[in-house]
Amino acid sequence: MRVYLGLAAKDPQAGIPDAVLHTVRGAIDAAFPVPPEVIRAREWHRPGVSLFAWTNEPDDSRRPELLFTEPDRVTGINGHLAEPREVERLAHAPELRTDAVGGCFSVFRAAPGELSAATAINRVCPVFHAETPDLHVVGSRALLVHLACGGDRVEWDVPALQTMVRQGFFLSDETPYAGVSALPPSSAITVRGGRRTVTSVPLPAAGPAPASGRRRRALVGELAEALLATVAPLREAGEPVNLALTGGRDTRVLAALLHAAKVPFRATTNGLDDHPDVVLARRIAHELGVGHTVIPPARAEKKDAVLVEHPLARTYETLRTCEGMTSAYESIVTYLPYSAKPTMSGQSGETLRAGSLLLLQSDLSDKALRKRIDTTFFAKDVALFTDEANEHARALAAPWQERPDAMEALDHMYVWYKVGRWQASARAGSLRRGDPVRPFLDNRVVRAALALDQSWRLSEEVIHELIVTFAPRLRHVPIEGKPWRFTEGRKYYPWQRRPGFLTAPKTGGGWSWRTSPGEALSAVLRDHVLAHLDLLAPIVRPDEVRRLFADPVVKKPGTAWHLYTVATMLSGAYPGKEPEGLEPIRVPIPS
Numbered sequence: 001m002r003v004y005l006g007l008a009a010k011d012p013q014a015g016i017p018d019a020v021l022h023t024v025r026g027a028i029d030a031a032f033p034v035p036p037e038v039i040r041a042r043e044w045h046r047p048g049v050s051l052f053a054w055t056n057e058p059d060d061s062r063r064p065e066l067l068f069t070e071p072d073r074v075t076g077i078n079g080h081l082a083e084p085r086e087v088e089r090l091a092h093a094p095e096l097r098t099d100a101v102g103g104c105f106s107v108f109r110a111a112p113g114e115l116s117a118a119t120a121i122n123r124v125c126p127v128f129h130a131e132t133p134d135l136h137v138v139g140s141r142a143l144l145v146h147l148a149c150g151g152d153r154v155e156w157d158v159p160a161l162q163t164m165v166r167q168g169f170f171l172s173d174e175t176p177y178a179g180v181s182a183l184p185p186s187s188a189i190t191v192r193g194g195r196r197t198v199t200s201v202p203l204p205a206a207g208p209a210p211a212s213g214r215r216r217r218a219l220v221g222e223l224a225e226a227l228l229a230t231v232a233p234l235r236e237a238g239e240p241v242n243l244a245l246t247g248g249r250d251t252r253v254l255a256a257l258l259h260a261a262k263v264p265f266r267a268t269t270n271g272l273d274d275h276p277d278v279v280l281a282r283r284i285a286h287e288l289g290v291g292h293t294v295i296p297p298a299r300a301e302k303k304d305a306v307l308v309e310h311p312l313a314r315t316y317e318t319l320r321t322c323e324g325m326t327s328a329y330e331s332i333v334t335y336l337p338y339s340a341k342p343t344m345s346g347q348s349g350e351t352l353r354a355g356s357l358l359l360l361q362s363d364l365s366d367k368a369l370r371k372r373i374d375t376t377f378f379a380k381d382v383a384l385f386t387d388e389a390n391e392h393a394r395a396l397a398a399p400w401q402e403r404p405d406a407m408e409a410l411d412h413m414y415v416w417y418k419v420g421r422w423q424a425s426a427r428a429g430s431l432r433r434g435d436p437v438r439p440f441l442d443n444r445v446v447r448a449a450l451a452l453d454q455s456w457r458l459s460e461e462v463i464h465e466l467i468v469t470f471a472p473r474l475r476h477v478p479i480e481g482k483p484w485r486f487t488e489g490r491k492y493y494p495w496q497r498r499p500g501f502l503t504a505p506k507t508g509g510g511w512s513w514r515t516s517p518g519e520a521l522s523a524v525l526r527d528h529v530l531a532h533l534d535l536l537a538p539i540v541r542p543d544e545v546r547r548l549f550a551d552p553v554v555k556k557p558g559t560a561w562h563l564y565t566v567a568t569m570l571s572g573a574y575p576g577k578e579p580e581g582l583e584p585i586r587v588p589i590p591s
Contacts (some may be wrong), residue, residue, distance in 0.1 A: 001032075001057075001338070001431040002055045002076070002141045004053050004054075004529045005024060005051075005140075006110055006117060007021075008114075008135065008381070009134060009135060009194060010133075011048075011194055012049075012113060012193060014048070014134070015048050016045075016050055016059075018321045020148065025041075025052075027148065027373075028052075030575045031143045031144035032141070033428065034206045038058075039054050040054065040057070040066075040272075044110055046110070046112045047112070049111070050114065051074055051078050051108060051109075051110040053067050057339050061340065063564065064079070064081065066112075070091065071341065072111060073091060075087055075091040077090075077106075078105060078140045079103065080234065081103035081443060082101075082102030082103040086103070090107050091109065095188070095190075097122075098119065098188075099201050099444060101120075101444075101509070104120065104124060104125060108138065113192060113193060115136065115190070115191045116191070117129070117189050118121075118188035119185055120443040120446075121443050121447050122351075122441060123187075123424060125424070126142075126182050126183070126424045127183040127189065128140070128141070128175060128181065128182055129181060129189075130145050130179045131179070132149050141323065143575065146177035154575065155177070155179075156570055157174060157178045157179075159538065160172065160175070160568070161176060164176070165385075166385075167377070168588070170325055170417070171421070171453075183198070186201040187200040188200075201305075203412050206408060206411070207452065209330065220465045223445070223452070223466065224260075224469050226444045226447075227445055227466070231437065231439060234261075239341065240291075241266075242344070243265050243267050243268070243344045243345070245385055247278075247478075247481075248346070248481060250350075250463075252479075253349065253352070253463050253470075255285075257439060257466075259471045260469075260470035266293070269295070270297070272501045273296070278294055280313045280480055284474060288471060288577055303589060305587060305589055306589060307585070308521060308585045309585075311328065311528070312583035315568045316330050316578055316579055317330050317332065318575060320575070320578075322425040322428055323425065327558075327562045331514075331565075335429070338433060339433060341434065342436070348389050349537070350414065351415065351445075351446055352463050352466070353457055353458060355411050355414025356418060357377070358410050359543060364407065366406050369406035372407060372410065373410065374401070378393045384541060384545070384559070385541065388539075389538075411454050461485075476497060476499070477590050479499065480500075481501065482503075487499055514557060515558075516557075516590065518586075520585050521585045521587050525554060525564050528568070529549065529560070529563045530546065533569065535567060536563065536567055536570070
């Protein structure tokens with residue numbers, strides 16, 4: 001994981017005070033969620049401009065290096081470039097733009113009299129910015145940007161937190177920290193001569209669905225070329241890529257992609273031998289001639305309860321890792337020492353299928369899609385919130401409701417928020433362990449995907465054609481779960497073979513302590529939230545919160561955890577000393 005922070009004086013002649021530089025150096029322990037002893041630092045300073053960089057990578061073997069330094073400038077890459085040498089292009093471009101560069105990254109650049117930073121199309125490697133009367137501040141960690149502006153004092157943006165209570169992540173460019181904003185996708189912030197400008201490249205407008213087989217093959221071919229470029233450097237990795245493979249759609253695309261790119265890889269699947277994921281992953285690996293390892297679930301003695309980490313300890317670690325932009329309802333990957341071994345998973349494959357907001361929608365009429373924007377996204381649970389919070393939510397929803405194409409709006413909202421805010425904060429946990437390649441998050445891949453008609457992508461024909469293009473041997477390997485969407489209602493002649501699918505038998509094993517918290521855990525959540533109702537009152541109605549917790553077992557555990565997370569944040573428990581001596585909570589398992 002890499003962390004960057006840049007400072008630029010509004011009055012270049014005045015420079016950056018030493019006290020601010022000292023504050024930044026002292027703030028990294030609170031803002032970088034790894035043990036302090038594994039952090040390595042670099043700095044670059046010129047009159048009125050400074051760029052700091054930190055990493056927990058144990059050496060300088062990863063390219064580009066932490067700070068790509070030249071006599072008159074310095075450039076830092078957060079994330080990875082598909083082609084590491086592209087750092088030179090980003091370092092010397094007259095205006096910083098990322099739209100033509102492959103990878104999953106953000107870039108920070110400093111030169112005498114200039115500081116700039118830029119996001120890729122999905123901003124999953126974020127850039128945050130703020131200003132003081134004397135300084136412009138940009139960085140890859142929101143808390144660090146905030147502390148650089150105000151020392152050790154944290155000021156919360158309470159109205160912005162209404163979206164955290166509704167969804168457990170941000171549906172805006174706001175952050176929990178007053179005055180700190182997230183830079184939009186495919187945007188650049190530049191400070192020259194003390195003046196700041198922000199420029200953005202619009203997300204691509206989708207073209208029409210292909211009307212001929214030739215056009216369909218051409219469009220799939222363009223997307224295939226973008227995907228191949230993301231993994232080509234892995235041929236020089238020195239060891240096989242470890243791919244987490246299932247019987248589903250997205251990881252199958254990656255298996256076929258690695259096969260087509262001639263990148264050595266091995267596959268790993270979690271599950272029992274007779275589960276469709278394992279059955280199909282084994283067949284995929286056999287067809288492609290790669291090694292396959294099955295990791296069976298741990299066989300535990302029958303229990304009547306599980307012990308769950310105390311919510312305050314869980315929430316503290318989530319706040320520390322995700323900076324208050326992910327709810328403790330989510331399970332964040334815990335810290336392990338950094339590993340450079342190449343790994344890959346199907347994260348964000350929904351981008352190639354028009355995004356999860358559309359995949360979860362059965363009614364695709366304009367009225368239903370616009371209702372989804374409001375009632376299941378921005379304005380969820382209106383009765384729980386104050387008038388001011390609901391008005392704030394409606395203002396955030398308005399630009400999306402005003403778009404003439406509701407399907408495009410939901411497609412872009414997936415990239416803008418589900419990837420660019422939720423995944424961007426939640427994946428911080430895994431980034432501490434390494435920097436895996438994520439082809440579906442690649443800058444050029446996302447741009448190529450968004451340029452394709454949403455209905456066509458939603459039909460899943462695009463990714464089916466990608467699989468066949470990369471690995472024709474997988475054409476007739478069944479899919480796990482539901483049938484391919486494009487086969488519904490399609491006529492197949494006797495000589496044509498309809499793609500098959502396998503469905504796992506229902507076992508009733510879907511119980512989770514997060515969704516069925518039991519009375520003891522519900523009581524802990526209830527007591528903490530109700531004890532801090534005064535802090536939450538600007539955004540939620542106290543009587544409605546009490547009603548939410550009225551039953552012995554809370555009926556909306558997700559919302560309860562969101563409230564608990566925000567209450568913990570506003571109470572001052574974080575940043576600060578990690579809570580100690582908290583006993584785990586016993587949650588009974590239904591018989």
